[in-house]
Amino acid sequence: MSELEHIRIPEPEKPLPGLSITGDQGLIQWLSSVDHKQIGIMYLWLAVLFLLVGGIEILLVRVQLAVPNNHFLNPETFDQLFTMHGTTMIFFVLAPAIFGFSTYFVPLMIGANDMAFPRLNAFSFWCTFFGGFLLYFSFVAGGAPDAGWFNYAPLNQYKYSSSPGIDYYCSGLLLAGIGTVAASVNFIVTILKLRTEGMGLKRMPLFVWMILINSFLVLAAFPALNAALVMLLLDRELHAHFFNPTGGGSALLWQHLFWLFGHPEVYILILPVFGIFSEVFPVFSRKPVFGYGFVVGSGIAIALLAFGVWVHHMFATGLGNTVNNFFAASSLLIGVPTGVKIFNWLATMYGGNIRFSVAMLFAIAFLVEFTIGGLSGVSFAIVPIDWQLTDTYYVVAHLHYVFIGGSLFGLISGTFYWFPKMSGRMLDEKVGRWFFWLFVIGFNLTFLVQHALGAMGMPRRVYTYPDLPGWGLLNLISSSGGLLMGIAVCLLVYMLFTSRKTGKEAGNDPWDANTLEWTTTSPPQLKNFNTVIPVKSTRPFRDFKRPDDTDWAREGGNDE
Amino acid sequence: MMKLVVGTEAMFFLSLIVAFVYFSLSPAFKVLQLGTLDIKTTGIFSALLFFSSFTFWRADANFRKGRTQRLKFWLLITILLGVVFLLGQAKEYMKLLNEHVNLASSTFGTSFFTLTGFHGLHVLVGLIILTIVTCLAFMGDFDVGGSSVISTVGIYWHFVDIVWAFVFFVVYVSPHLM
Numbered sequence: 166m167s168e169l170e171h172i173r174i175p176e177p178e179k180p181l182p183g184l185s186i187t188g189d190q191g192l193i194q195w196l197s198s199v200d201h202k203q204i205g206i207m208y209l210w211l212a213v214l215f216l217l218v219g220g221i222e223i224l225l226v227r228v229q230l231a232v233p234n235n236h237f238l239n240p241e242t243f244d245q246l247f248t249m250h251g252t253t254m255i256f257f258v259l260a261p262a263i264f265g266f267s268t269y270f271v272p273l274m275i276g277a278n279d280m281a282f283p284r285l286n287a288f289s290f291w292c293t294f295f296g297g298f299l300l301y302f303s304f305v306a307g308g309a310p311d312a313g314w315f316n317y318a319p320l321n322q323y324k325y326s327s328s329p330g331i332d333y334y335c336s337g338l339l340l341a342g343i344g345t346v347a348a349s350v351n352f353i354v355t356i357l358k359l360r361t362e363g364m365g366l367k368r369m370p371l372f373v374w375m376i377l378i379n380s381f382l383v384l385a386a387f388p389a390l391n392a393a394l395v396m397l398l399l400d401r402e403l404h405a406h407f408f409n410p411t412g413g414g415s416a417l418l419w420q421h422l423f424w425l426f427g428h429p430e431v432y433i434l435i436l437p438v439f440g441i442f443s444e445v446f447p448v449f450s451r452k453p454v455f456g457y458g459f460v461v462g463s464g465i466a467i468a469l470l471a472f473g474v475w476v477h478h479m480f481a482t483g484l485g486n487t488v489n490n491f492f493a494a495s496s497l498l499i500g501v502p503t504g505v506k507i508f509n510w511l512a513t514m515y516g517g518n519i520r521f522s523v524a525m526l527f528a529i530a531f532l533v534e535f536t537i538g539g540l541s542g543v544s545f546a547i548v549p550i551d552w553q554l555t556d557t558y559y560v561v562a563h564l565h566y567v568f569i570g571g572s573l574f575g576l577i578s579g580t581f582y583w584f585p586k587m588s589g590r591m592l593d594e595k596v597g598r599w600f601f602w603l604f605v606i607g608f609n610l611t612f613l614v615q616h617a618l619g620a621m622g623m624p625r626r627v628y629t630y631p632d633l634p635g636w637g638l639l640n641l642i643s644s645s646g647g648l649l650m651g652i653a654v655c656l657l658v659y660m661l662f663t664s665r666k667t668g669k670e671a672g673n674d675p676w677d678a679n680t681l682e683w684t685t686t687s688p689p690q691l692k693n694f695n696t697v698i699p700v701k702s703t704r705p706f707r708d709f710k711r712p713d714d715t716d717w718a719r720e721g722g723n724d725e
Numbered sequence: 726m727m728k729l730v731v732g733t734e735a736m737f738f739l740s741l742i743v744a745f746v747y748f749s750l751s752p753a754f755k756v757l758q759l760g761t762l763d764i765k766t767t768g769i770f771s772a773l774l775f776f777s778s779f780t781f782w783r784a785d786a787n788f789r790k791g792r793t794q795r796l797k798f799w800l801l802i803t804i805l806l807g808v809v810f811l812l813g814q815a816k817e818y819m820k821l822l823n824e825h826v827n828l829a830s831s832t833f834g835t836s837f838f839t840l841t842g843f844h845g846l847h848v849l850v851g852l853i854i855l856t857i858v859t860c861l862a863f864m865g866d867f868d869v870g871g872s873s874v875i876s877t878v879g880i881y882w883h884f885v886d887i888v889w890a891f892v893f894f895v896v897y898v899s900p901h902l903m
Contacts, residue, residue: 282726350729384733392740399839404829407744407839413832418747422740 199283202689204290205269206587211294212262212576213658218301219253222246224651227611231644233632243628244311245330249300251314252334255434256341257297259568262576263437264293264348267376269587271352273682273689274370276361276697281354285347292344300337303330310334313626315423316397318408318416323401332401335394342391349380356380361681363700370680370703371460375440378464379433382471386429393422417482424475432471435567436464438575439506442528445578446510447704448678449525450517453716456509457703463502463509470499480551489548496546503539507532522676523597527578530605534570538563541616556626559619565612577604577657584661585675589687590668592660600660603653610646614639679704727880734847738888741840742895748832755900757833761826763817764897770813771893774848777806778886781879788875793868796875800859803882807852814845837896844892847885854878 195203226246229238238246268286272279280286303309308328312320321331356377360369369377397419399405406412408419439460447454454460476484476492510532519525541563545551554560584592618639623630630636674683682689683706684698698709702716748754784799818838821827828838858878861867867875 346733350726350733353729354726384729385736388733388737389740392737392744395843396744396839399828399835405835405839406829406832407835413748413751413753414835415747418744422744425740 199279199287200691201268201272201280201283201286202587202693204286205265205267207290208261208265208268208293211297212258212265213661215253215257215261215297216654217658219250219258220651220654222250222253224647226250227644227647229628230630230640232641233630233637235629238628240628241308241311244626245309247626248310248313248316248330252300252310252338253297254568255314255430256338257293257300259434259572259576260341260345261293261297263434263572264289264345266441266576266579266583267352267437268348270583270682271355271373271376272359273685273693274373274680275356275359275364276681276694276700277355277359278693280351281359282351285351289344289348289351292347293341296337296339296341296344298337299340300333303328303333303337306330306333315427316419317423318397318414318419319410321397321401321419322409324409332398335398335401339391339394339398342387342394345383346387346391349383352376352380353384361694361697361700364705367457368700368703368705370440371443371454371457372437372440374461375436375443375464378468379436382429382433382436382468385472386426386433389422390426390430393419393426396422417479420479420482421475424478425472428475428478429468429471431567432467434572435575436467438572438579439464441575441579441582442510442531444678444680445524445528445582446513448582448676449520449522449528450514451520451677452513452517453704454509455512455515459505460509463505466502467499470495470502474499477546477551480548481555493546493548497543500539500543500546507536507539522581523592523594523601524578524581526598526601527574527581530601531570531574531578534566534574534605534608538566538570541566554619556624557619558615558623558625561625562612562615562619565608565615569608569612580661582676583682584664585671586682586685586687586689588665588668589671590664590666591671591675592664592668596656596660600653600656603649603656607646607649607651607653611643611650612646614642614646618643674706677710679707681705684709727877731880731884734884735888738840738843738891741836741843742891745836745840745895748836749900751832753831754833757826757831758837758896758900761821761824761833762897763820764901767813767817767893767897770810771889773806773813774810774889775886777803777810778883780806781882785875785879788867789870791870793862796867797859797862800855800862804852804855804859807848807855811845811848811852814841840892840896844885844888847888851878851882851885854881 195207198204198207223246225238226243229235229243268280268290300310306329308330310316310326310330310333311328312326312331316331316334319325356369356373396405396407400407400409400414406414408414408416410416443454443460473495474492476488477496480489480492510528514529541559545554545560545563581592581597584590618636619625621633621635623636630640671687673685673687675687676683681694681697681700685693698705702708702720704716708715708717749758780799780803784796784803787793787795787799821834821837826834826837828834855878858874861874866872
């Protein structure tokens with residue numbers, strides 16, 4: 166690399182400022198940063214910003230639905246709001262939050278000083294950033310997209326949605342998608358090439374394992390979405406005929422391509438969260454994770470099966486019994502590896518010395534809520550039930566139980582777990598408990614009743630409904646639960662902002678944790694590691710702290 | 726890294742090819758396909774593109790042996806072949822557009838131009854990369870060995886050729902077989 170010596174790279178030399186803007190170079194240090202920690206933090210703030218925006222959108226929707234025959238919103242605005250809510254939450258809250266944690270912690274957990282391609286890393290972030298803002302530019306450009314987050318044909322055609330919203334949907338998601346693919350390439354190379362000495366694949370932290378599997382999933386799934394988005398743009402801008410049935414195109418083709426991406430996407434948003442839980446459960450149960458190999462193996466099984474289940478989103482389109490039965494079987498099958506993981510975590514807790522921190526509370530709540538979401542998911546794999554319930558509020562309830570009760574609970578758990586490392590300060594455990602109960606109660610109030618509404622036949626995505634028996638009351642309960650969640654999220658954001666300055670000093674290792682990121686200072690120095698402690702088991706930092714009771718000695722010290 | 730990029734690109738082209746095959750099942754599609762496409766002319770241009778994979782392989786092999794002059798020669802030939810292929814594609818597009826076959830005319834036009842257009846775009850990107858590499862070669866960057874640039878670019882260039890093999894078969898050859 167001798168030729169690089171005379172290129173001056175404007176990089177900071179002092180320690181990075183943790184979560185605050187005031188470094189030695191101020192805001193420009195963040196904008197020009199190629200440091201994985203700063204990029205990770207920017208991903209996370211981006212997710213928080215869009216969480217608030219997407220939350221406000223859906224609160225407006227819930228106000229409209231609070232009572233029957235309401236006219237708070239007109240139908241056009243209603244369509245735009247729920248479309249933007251879904252798109253925002255999936256692509257610009259859950260995804261950037263997951264990539265934020267991965268970008269920050271994958272290098273730290275494997276003992277590396279940065280990602281394999283730091284500039285590509287910055288490129289990925291800015292693609293996501295501008296993708297989000299491009300999507301939101303549609304509001305001032307003449308109207309937001311209004312065909313739902315999965316944007317079915319022919320509703321997505323110019324004839325039915327003539328505002329430029331869907332064009333912004335395509336370009337925004339395309340840009341963000343390119344960023345996601347680039348980030349995933351970066352993760353794979355980083356994980357495969359930059360692990361510290363001694364960290365074989367079988368000793369990698371499970372979070373890193375899940376990111377590795379997940380990145381392959383992204384590389385295989387996102388091209389289908391990108392291709393579909395390009396085709397849709399061609400349809401709308403250049404009058405091509407991909408999805409327009411009147412021109413010989415096929416509306417079903419959009420559904421196939423979208424769900425060929427869309428179902429793996431569901432797992433893309435949950436596998437890293439499984440990784441977070443596989444760190445949180447052992448640390449707060451003070452036991453090694455139960456069945457390390459099974460957690461990894463079931464992760465791989467989920468990733469492979471994820472590509473064989475997409476048609477269960479399309480049972481109602483009339484593809485025939487053979488196709489439906491095949492995909493019903495595969496969809497039932499994918500419940501198995503997910504169930505394996507739930508038992509892994511339960512067994513990790515069993516007999517452990519459990520500390521009920523907020524991170525652990527969210528992890529335990531996840532086990533309950535995600536299982537409910539999983540069970541309603543399995544019910545959809547049964548074709549007749551799907552025919553009865555598809556496009557009702559039952560689907561809405563199911564997907565929120567897995568996206569919130571699964572993905573978001575994991576990300577919040579990760580926030581409480583890792584915030585001390587990123588900021589050097591603790592999040593207040595007492596206020597955190599208030600937040601936990603408000604959020605969990607609000608969440609169940611909102612969505613548990615929607616199962617019933619769906620079973621009673623209330624269709625999703627209608628802007629108002631007649632005053633049928635029970636509907637008004639159940640919707641009111643749902644809306645008040647939503648308000649509770651809104652208050653809880655405001656409390657969380659307030660905590661994040663205040664704790665970063667005034668929280669209790671965290672120290673380097675506040676949780677007595679197991680993995681390498683806790684061996685650094687909080688927040689870590691500009692250069693993560695000067696030396697990395699030896700890695701001889703999956704819990705290297707614990708071995709280091711307790712040299713007389715190491716995992717590798719107990720396992721027989723097989724290679725030393 | 727390049728292998729991962731190529732892998733994800735392959736999935737992208739798979740989606741486009743699936744869309745093409747999906748539309749090609751309708752009878753009107755095949756009539757247009759047989760009536761407008763000239764398998765012989767495009768076949769010759771395709772052969773030139775496939776040959777460019779061979780010339781790039783020669784460039785790479787000579788680089789490994791430290792023969793910088795031959796490296797430059799084979800790189801230039803590769804670029805030339807790529808440019809000729811793109812010119813052939815442009816000529817074919819002009820002919821089709823004159824016959825009023827375009828993106829908006831039918832599902833054949835839609836899927837044909839999208840699929841071959843995206844492949845052409847990849848050839849163009851490859852040519853830009855090759856031009857940069859060739860400039861670097863003439864500036865003496867590859868006089869010392871050990872760089873992985875040539876072999877990395879090679880993965881991409883061979884990939885673009887292999888994609889064309891599939892596209893050529895699906896778009897030009899398969900209607901004659903069935």
